[in-house]
Amino acid sequence: MFDIIGKRFWFFFISGILILISIISLLSAGLASGIEFSSGSMLTVKFEAPVEYNQFKEELIGLGYTDAIIQSAGEGQFLIRTHLLSDAEKAQLENSLSGRFGQVSEASFSSVSPQVASETVHNAAIAVAIAAIGILLYVTWAFRRMPRPLHYGACAIVALVHDTLIAMGVFSILGAILGWEINLMFITGLLAVIGYSVNNTVVIFDRIRENLTKGIGANFEVVVNNSLVDTLSRSVNTSLTTLIVVLALLLFVGANIQNFVVVLIIGIIAGTFSSVCIAPSLLLVWDKKEWGRFIPWRRLSDKKA
Amino acid sequence: MTRKNTIILLLILAIFSFSLWTLLPIDAERLGRKGLNLGLDLVGGVHLVYEADISENATEHARNMNRTITTIQKRIDKYGVTEPIIQQLGEDRILIQLPGFTDIDAAKSLVEQTGFLDFREVEVNDTGRPVTLVDYLQQTQLEFIDKGETGDRVFVATLYDQEDNQEYRTVALLSGDNGNVILTDASGNPADITKLQEYTESLSWIPAKGNNGVHLTGDFLADAAAQIDQSDVVPKYVVSIDWNAEGSIIFDQIASKLYNAGEYGTPQRALGIFLDNSLLSAPQIRQQSYQGSGQIEGNFTPNGAEELANLLKSGALPMPLKQPPLYQEKVSATLGANFIEMSWLAGLVGIVLIMLFMIAYYRLPGLLASLALIFYGALVLALFKLIPVTLTLAGLGGFILSIGMAVDANVLIFERMKEELRMGRTLGAAIEAGFNRAWSAIRDSNVTTIIVCVILFWLGSSIIASAPVMGFALTLGIGVIISMFTAITVTRTLLRLVLHSPLGRNTALFNIVRGKK
Numbered sequence: 017m018f019d020i021i022g023k024r025f026w027f028f029f030i031s032g033i034l035i036l037i038s039i040i041s042l043l044s045a046g047l048a049s050g051i052e053f054s055s056g057s058m059l060t061v062k063f064e065a066p067v068e069y070n071q072f073k074e075e076l077i078g079l080g081y082t083d084a085i086i087q088s089a090g091e092g093q094f095l096i097r098t099h100l101l102s103d104a105e106k107a108q109l110e111n112s113l114s115g116r117f118g119q120v121s122e123a124s125f126s127s128v129s130p131q132v133a134s135e136t137v138h139n140a141a142i143a144v145a146i147a148a149i150g151i152l153l154y155v156t157w158a159f160r161r162m163p164r165p166l167h168y169g170a171c172a173i174v175a176l177v178h179d180t181l182i183a184m185g186v187f188s189i190l191g192a193i194l195g196w197e198i199n200l201m202f203i204t205g206l207l208a209v210i211g212y213s214v215n216n217t218v219v220i221f222d223r224i225r226e227n228l229t230k231g232i233g234a235n236f237e238v239v240v241n242n243s244l245v246d247t248l249s250r251s252v253n254t255s256l257t258t259l260i261v262v263l264a265l266l267l268f269v270g271a272n273i274q275n276f277v278v279v280l281i282i283g284i285i286a287g288t289f290s291s292v293c294i295a296p297s298l299l300l301v302w303d304k305k306e307w308g309r310f311i312p313w314r315r316l317s318d319k320k321a
Numbered sequence: 322m323t324r325k326n327t328i329i330l331l332l333i334l335a336i337f338s339f340s341l342w343t344l345l346p347i348d349a350e351r352l353g354r355k356g357l358n359l360g361l362d363l364v365g366g367v368h369l370v371y372e373a374d375i376s377e378n379a380t381e382h383a384r385n386m387n388r389t390i391t392t393i394q395k396r397i398d399k400y401g402v403t404e405p406i407i408q409q410l411g412e413d414r415i416l417i418q419l420p421g422f423t424d425i426d427a428a429k430s431l432v433e434q435t436g437f438l439d440f441r442e443v444e445v446n447d448t449g450r451p452v453t454l455v456d457y458l459q460q461t462q463l464e465f466i467d468k469g470e471t472g473d474r475v476f477v478a479t480l481y482d483q484e485d486n487q488e489y490r491t492v493a494l495l496s497g498d499n500g501n502v503i504l505t506d507a508s509g510n511p512a513d514i515t516k517l518q519e520y521t522e523s524l525s526w527i528p529a530k531g532n533n534g535v536h537l538t539g540d541f542l543a544d545a546a547a548q549i550d551q552s553d554v555v556p557k558y559v560v561s562i563d564w565n566a567e568g569s570i571i572f573d574q575i576a577s578k579l580y581n582a583g584e585y586g587t588p589q590r591a592l593g594i595f596l597d598n599s600l601l602s603a604p605q606i607r608q609q610s611y612q613g614s615g616q617i618e619g620n621f622t623p624n625g626a627e628e629l630a631n632l633l634k635s636g637a638l639p640m641p642l643k644q645p646p647l648y649q650e651k652v653s654a655t656l657g658a659n660f661i662e663m664s665w666l667a668g669l670v671g672i673v674l675i676m677l678f679m680i681a682y683y684r685l686p687g688l689l690a691s692l693a694l695i696f697y698g699a700l701v702l703a704l705f706k707l708i709p710v711t712l713t714l715a716g717l718g719g720f721i722l723s724i725g726m727a728v729d730a731n732v733l734i735f736e737r738m739k740e741e742l743r744m745g746r747t748l749g750a751a752i753e754a755g756f757n758r759a760w761s762a763i764r765d766s767n768v769t770t771i772i773v774c775v776i777l778f779w780l781g782s783s784i785i786a787s788a789p790v791m792g793f794a795l796t797l798g799i800g801v802i803i804s805m806f807t808a809i810t811v812t813r814t815l816l817r818l819v820l821h822s823p824l825g826r827n828t829a830l831f832n833i834v835r836g837k838k
Contacts, residue, residue, distance in 0.1 A: 103429070107426075122425075123652075123655070124656055125425060126648075127645070127646075127650070128647075132648050136784045139783050139784050140780060142780075143776050146776050146779075150776065151769055154768060154769060201789055204715065204789065207773050207776065211772070211773030212726075215767070215769050219762045219766050223762070226761075246740065247736070250736045253736075254728070254729045254733075257678060257679075257728050257732070258729075260678065261671035261675065261722060264670045264674070268664070269663045269718070276718065
């Protein structure tokens with residue numbers, strides 16, 4: 017039989033490093049925000065003839081769009097994200113581009129005013145906060161008959177903060193390297209991940225609840241470990257089936273919902289890890305009040321429980 | 322037990338057939354719904370949000386918002402956009418969605434323009450009979466029938482809806498350009514002659530001009546107001562109009578001409594009021610001379626009279642819209658079509674891979690779960706069509722994600738079944754125990770996803786650039802709720818069915834090694 021819970025300090029160590037990297041990246045590089053959050057215009061242009069990315073970029077810089085972020089979006093197609101364009105500016109830009117590279121069409125265009133952008137940031141922040149509180153309340157309520165139900169809720173929240181931090185950290189790195197921005201779909205993906213991560217955690221906690229009620233297992237540590245082993249193939253299989261569809265989405269639909277899909281992929285992996293390895297371990301550490309043992313080298317002197 | 326199972330099985334088959342009937346063929350009309358309702362990002366189109374410039378007090382404001390929306394609606398109707406959405410958003414915002422209409426600059430100028438108000442009369446031929454569209458359609462070489470008038474002709478059909486409400490529709494325009502007379506549709510594109518055959522009775526309206534040849538337009542109007550006329554036994558709503566000095570003279574000249582052109586009630590005697598070539602009202606001329614003011618009568622509702630008065634007064638939007646719009650978005654139709662195709666492919670590949678995985682890992686139960694998954698997909702899509710849910714790209718993403726999550730309940734149950742079998746239960750007992758014990762986990766875990774969906778739906782409804790968020794929340798939420806039913810009921814019914822067949826004695830099909838852990 018596996019001893020998963022016994023390796024809890026290794027899990028904390030791995031998570032700790034990942035979170036540390038995420039925080040450093042978030043603090044140094046930050047998150048680049050898309051037009052929904054910071055206002056601006058986004059334009060996808062499609063050329064009849066193939067156009068080189070570098071040439072395209074040079075042309076835009078030549079036209080004075082030094083602030084523009086340019087992404088290649090398929091054959092002869094580019095996405096330009098820049099400041100809020102007026103109708104005249106847009107027409108002029110498209111004229112200049114067709115003068116340089118030939119026939120051009122506008123595949124998509126969107127423009128968000130500063131007013132709408134600040135509302136979006138405000139409401140997205142509220143949504144994330146309500147989601148966290150709602151889930152804490154729900155998990156606490158679902159485990160109300162257990163001793164210390166708040167522990168379950170709090171551990172589920174720590175797990176989801178863990179997933180959120182890692183997803184944001186990865187995006188901050190992707191933003192620094194590839195110019196990826198966070199947009200409304202990123203927030204949507206993040207909330208979906210939160211729901212998913214807690215979903216996994218709840219299944220494991222549910223089994224702990226059941227095994228505790230049955231009174232199987234010598235102590236809480238054994239109960240937690242048994243419950244983890246019992247639910248392990250479920251956790252892995254469900255993550256696999258979900259990953260399968262998300263990968264299918266990434267491969268086929270890609271482009272426009274790329275951010276969203278990548279958040280989901282990171283979130284599903286991080287969420288599975290946190291539900292299996294972090295949340296139950298925290299529950300146990302809290303129960304045994306062994307916070308002091310968080311420091312790995314002090315553990316060596318202790319006997320393994 | 323078995324009998325109950327058979328009934329549920331029949332019910333499931335019935336729902337499945339109903340779902341398929343609803344869905345196939347994909348663009349068929351079922352229960353009043355035609356095809357899946359696709360969002361702007363999939364069919365292409367324009368999405369605009371404007372903020373109105375408020376300067377009046379609150380009561381005035383609410384009325385003006387309604388009028389502004391009506392005016393925009395009228396302008397857009399002329400362009401034949403299918404199912405445009407024009408609605409108020411919050412206090413002072415107006416949302417405009419034009420599916421399939423991808424020229425964003427044209428859409429904006431259509432909304433932002435100030436309308437052109439003019440007055441017209443019906444064209445008559447040599448014998449004094451009103452000219453209709455058929456007279457022009459019969460010509461071999463298009464030429465103006467009333468040669469003295471070379472201005473544009475506007476052909477207006479009078480249509481009646483099911484409740485017998487009268488509605489005017491501009492069906493064609495005729496204009497002279499360097500000696501060539503050209504027939505176009507209402508938006509200026511070459512006319513479709515076969516389509517016009519339906520509207521042969523449409524009257525031909527020519528500019529109403531004073532004796533000096535000046536066209537009577539909205540510029541000559543001094544004021545217009547909705548009023549209650551008490552002179553009759555039953556008070557009625559009328560619209561009173563006042564002309565300026567020059568307008569007063571032109572109008573009286575026109576009135577006297579029309580008064581003598583035909584009997585009361587004939588088209589020859591009507592004065593057509595047009596906004597951007599759309600006929601608003603065609604009151605009859607009652608007097609030879611009005612001396613600066615007149616009254617338009619009709620079966621006006623209070624709102625109808627207000628609206629007409631407002632259109633006459635401004636010809637423009639009752640409240641100015643701030644420019645540029647707060648939010649604007651345009652997606653080309655080809656880009657959208659590409660997304661649909663790719664989403665279907667992603668969904669198909671996803672569902673097939675999940676089925677392969679489930680069958681490989683869980684064998685026979687996995688196969689049954691796969692059948693339940695097909696049932697799930699058909700039922701959810703049928704619901705999307707019937708509710709109807711507007712599917713955006715993110716909405717399709719939510720649906721595809723829900724396919725991956727839909728098997729979760731089955732995975733939970735099957736894992737539980739395996740445990741129960743290992744503990745030495747019979748197959749039948751293990752199946753029942755698997756379902757019963759897994760339920761609390763299925764319920765509790767799905768609730769968290771539903772909480773998130775509700776919050777996302779709120780977020781989507783509270784902000785502007787939000788169609789994707791709402792679409793995702795809705796499809797994922799519906800998906801999760803339906804999957805709780807399909808994964809449990811359908812799989813259980815099928816498993817019970819199999820259990821009583823010879824297949825049920827072959828434990829290898831259940832991928833279980835008894836007694837080992």
